Amino acid sequence: MGTYRKKIRTRLKIRHVSPFAETKDKKIALEDTPLFGTLLKKRDFYAGGLMTLLGAAVTLDSLSYTLGTLTHMGPGMFPLMLGVTLTLVGALILGTAVATPLSEDERILPEKPEWFAWACILAGPIAFIILGEFFGLVPATFACVFIPALGDRTATLKGSAILAAGVTVFGVALFSYVLKIPFPLFRWGF
Amino acid sequence: MFETALTDLWYGFGVALEPHNVMWCFLGVFVGNMVGVLPGMGPLATISILLPLTFGIKPVGAILMLAGVFYGSQYGGAICSILLNLPCHPPHAVTCLDGFPLTKKGRGGAALGITVISSFVGASWGITEMIFLSPILVVVALKFGPAEICSLMLLGLLAGSTLARGSPLKGVAMTVCGLLIGIVGSDIETGTPRFTFGIPNLFDGVEIVALALGLFGIAEFMKSVNQLSEIDTKYTNVKFKDLRPTRDEFRRAVPAMFRGTIIGSLCALIPGTGPTIASFISYATEKKISKTPEKFGTGMIEGVACPEASTHSSVQGDFIPTMSLGIPGDAVMALILGALMIQGIVPGPQLISEHPDIFWGLIASFWIGNIILVILNVPMIGLWVKLLTIPYKYLYPAAMFFVAIGVYSTNNDMFQVGEVVLIGVVGYVLLLLDFHPAPILLGFVLGPRFEENFRRAMLISRGDILVFVKHPISAVFIGLCVLLIVMQIYVRLRAPKSLPTEIALPTDHHKAAEAAE
Numbered sequence: 001m002g003t004y005r006k007k008i009r010t011r012l013k014i015r016h017v018s019p020f021a022e023t024k025d026k027k028i029a030l031e032d033t034p035l036f037g038t039l040l041k042k043r044d045f046y047a048g049g050l051m052t053l054l055g056a057a058v059t060l061d062s063l064s065y066t067l068g069t070l071t072h073m074g075p076g077m078f079p080l081m082l083g084v085t086l087t088l089v090g091a092l093i094l095g096t097a098v099a100t101p102l103s104e105d106e107r108i109l110p111e112k113p114e115w116f117a118w119a120c121i122l123a124g125p126i127a128f129i130i131l132g133e134f135f136g137l138v139p140a141t142f143a144c145v146f147i148p149a150l151g152d153r154t155a156t157l158k159g160s161a162i163l164a165a166g167v168t169v170f171g172v173a174l175f176s177y178v179l180k181i182p183f184p185l186f187r188w189g190f
Numbered sequence: 191m192f193e194t195a196l197t198d199l200w201y202g203f204g205v206a207l208e209p210h211n212v213m214w215c216f217l218g219v220f221v222g223n224m225v226g227v228l229p230g231m232g233p234l235a236t237i238s239i240l241l242p243l244t245f246g247i248k249p250v251g252a253i254l255m256l257a258g259v260f261y262g263s264q265y266g267g268a269i270c271s272i273l274l275n276l277p278c279h280p281p282h283a284v285t286c287l288d289g290f291p292l293t294k295k296g297r298g299g300a301a302l303g304i305t306v307i308s309s310f311v312g313a314s315w316g317i318t319e320m321i322f323l324s325p326i327l328v329v330v331a332l333k334f335g336p337a338e339i340c341s342l343m344l345l346g347l348l349a350g351s352t353l354a355r356g357s358p359l360k361g362v363a364m365t366v367c368g369l370l371i372g373i374v375g376s377d378i379e380t381g382t383p384r385f386t387f388g389i390p391n392l393f394d395g396v397e398i399v400a401l402a403l404g405l406f407g408i409a410e411f412m413k414s415v416n417q418l419s420e421i422d423t424k425y426t427n428v429k430f431k432d433l434r435p436t437r438d439e440f441r442r443a444v445p446a447m448f449r450g451t452i453i454g455s456l457c458a459l460i461p462g463t464g465p466t467i468a469s470f471i472s473y474a475t476e477k478k479i480s481k482t483p484e485k486f487g488t489g490m491i492e493g494v495a496c497p498e499a500s501t502h503s504s505v506q507g508d509f510i511p512t513m514s515l516g517i518p519g520d521a522v523m524a525l526i527l528g529a530l531m532i533q534g535i536v537p538g539p540q541l542i543s544e545h546p547d548i549f550w551g552l553i554a555s556f557w558i559g560n561i562i563l564v565i566l567n568v569p570m571i572g573l574w575v576k577l578l579t580i581p582y583k584y585l586y587p588a589a590m591f592f593v594a595i596g597v598y599s600t601n602n603d604m605f606q607v608g609e610v611v612l613i614g615v616v617g618y619v620l621l622l623l624d625f626h627p628a629p630i631l632l633g634f635v636l637g638p639r640f641e642e643n644f645r646r647a648m649l650i651s652r653g654d655i656l657v658f659v660k661h662p663i664s665a666v667f668i669g670l671c672v673l674l675i676v677m678q679i680y681v682r683l684r685a686p687k688s689l690p691t692e693i694a695l696p697t698d699h700h701k702a703a704e705a706a707e
Contacts, residue, residue, distance in 0.1 A: 058370060082370050083370075
């Protein structure tokens with residue numbers, strides 16, 4: 001497995017082709033744990049569980065709308081049908097999780113979780129909302145590019161700032177002057 | 191039939207050749223080709239990003255451009271796979287198998303040349319198929335009542351979710367999620383707000399742009415950040431004169447090209463089997479019928495020509511159910527359909543007669559676009575190859591801006607930007623749990639029409655749920671649905687022992703395709 005994965009990596013020049021760590025040696029230790037113990041390690045357990053919960057929630061919520069009859073379906077009927085379907089499908093996914101043996105790549109989070117990069121990517125649009133609301137398009141655009149750019153491991157402050165400045169100039173020209181979206185370039189909106 | 195189709199096509203050329211339409215078409219294929227080449231950007235993300243920009247232009251121009259992005263990216267993707275061994279887009283994963291060895295032998299240019307020719311042949315066949323098949327389909331589909339439409343949609347949704355990659359059960363779960371997201375907002379008949387959590391911004395429903403950009407933009411960036419390393423560009427020095435294949439290479443590639451075209455067009459007719467499956471099947475077939483199957487993987491030109499032709503013929507064929515029935519086969523088609531709906535055009539069999547300019551203009555623009563692509567790809571190969579070296583760390587932050595501003599500009603509403611962040615997080619969690627979010631979009635686009643027709647069918651049949659099997663045409667569709675489910679169960683129970691096409695191809699390329707998407 002080790003050499004195989006290495007081969008893929010070198011061939012494709014991708015650092016982590018499979019984002020899942022090797023759990024082979026852990027697996028041996030798991031073999032004598034009870035069923036529920038292994039079940040909690042399975043990705044499909046969470047996948048199926050999530051869908052079942054979602055389906056159940058939808059089913060319950062749809063009962064609060066008027067159901068109507070089949071001839072005159074109310075607003076709640078179609079969601080109810082979908083909710084029941086989703087619950088069933090979720091349960092089936094759970095079922096396959098129970099039925100299949102623990103495989104080697106059950107890890108949900110990638111081998112090296114990129115918490116910082118993920119936070120940067122999500123912080124970009126959030127900064128766009130806040131800065132756009134109070135200070136205008138230019139600062140919002142700059143932040144929306146600058147913050148996600150920092151998420152890359154090789155990124156530098158200077159490089160990210162240059163990229164952000166470039167996109168800001170281009171973006172403002174395109175959206176403000178060509179497409180004319182109603183968004184002031186600068187404002188002081190407290 | 192034949193004559194009217196040709197007259198209509200002539201009219202279509204009139205529409206597509208209007209200067210501004212040629213410009214949109216050119217812009218679409220140019221951008222498409224560019225993102226096809228760029229590692230780490232897919233057609234789905236690009237079409238979602240461009241979608242808000244098309245609101246200002248006329249429907250015809252918007253559709254020509256978005257469609258151009260899709261088939262343009264297929265041309266670009268081939269460059270990436272052949273020269274870098276990087277399957278940027280899943281359909282081109284198999285092209286790597288023989289394309290890259292050819293590059294190592296110094297015949298990468300010839301492989302690219304053959305790719306351009308096969309792509310054009312495949313696409314031309316796909317377009318011809320669309321010209322003659324769509325009007326026939328429409329004649330049939332116009333006779334459909336709500337029950338038939340409902341069953342057909344069910345078939346489309348089921349095929350789209352189970353035949354795509356990954357576990358079919360998870361695909362169905364994603365489709366149902368998409369249908370549920372489609373419900374959010376006011377109920378069409380009673381006006382009751384459903385699943386809005388009391389937020390007024392949600393009364394109009396979830397914006398398709400926000401959904402697409404969240405799932406295919408933010409979630410994908412989160413998945414790919416810091417995962418793509420520097421690209422090895424030592425083989426990328428390809429010039430115009432290198433593109434010419436030798437006489438022997440050309441002689442071997444031509445029959446493979448035609449076989450690929452046929453396979454691709456057959457795959458296009460089955461909903462849910464898009465270009466990816468077509469290219470895998472065609473590579474496996476080519477290997478099987480070859481006199482020297484052992485040489486595949488060492489740089490056989492047939493192994494490049496056949497999958498590329500089938501990809502393109504199936505890409506064009508995918509437009510047939512989308513445009514003539516209003517039922518998209520995959521997420522890209524769902525997006526294009528979404529773009530039509532934003533422009534206020536109701537998709538369905540009446541589209542061709544009500545908006546002939548869109549339908550025939552689109553078909554004519556396919557030819558124009560494909561010719562532009564050949565022109566773009568042959569002399570300008572040097573430029574595209576240079577684009578390969580743009581690192582991902584500059585791409586995704588710039589794209590983040592387009593995501594934010596794009597989703598804002600749909601309604602000039604900051605709430606939507608928050609929506610896209612939330613959808614992005616959910617999308618990434620789904621990706622981590624091994625769900626493929628593409629069917630969500632399929633369900634989302636079809637959801638409201640599905641519900642509407644279902645209600646109507648129930649009203650007409652006075653609440654008789656068996657109406658779907660009592661009407662003969664509808665019964666056929668339901669039968670096909672059942673067959674599809676039975677087939678899936680059968681395959682799963684026998685798997686993984688006997689899946690010949692999958693065994694024929696090294697598994698690392700499957701993984702690579704998934705990692706790249």
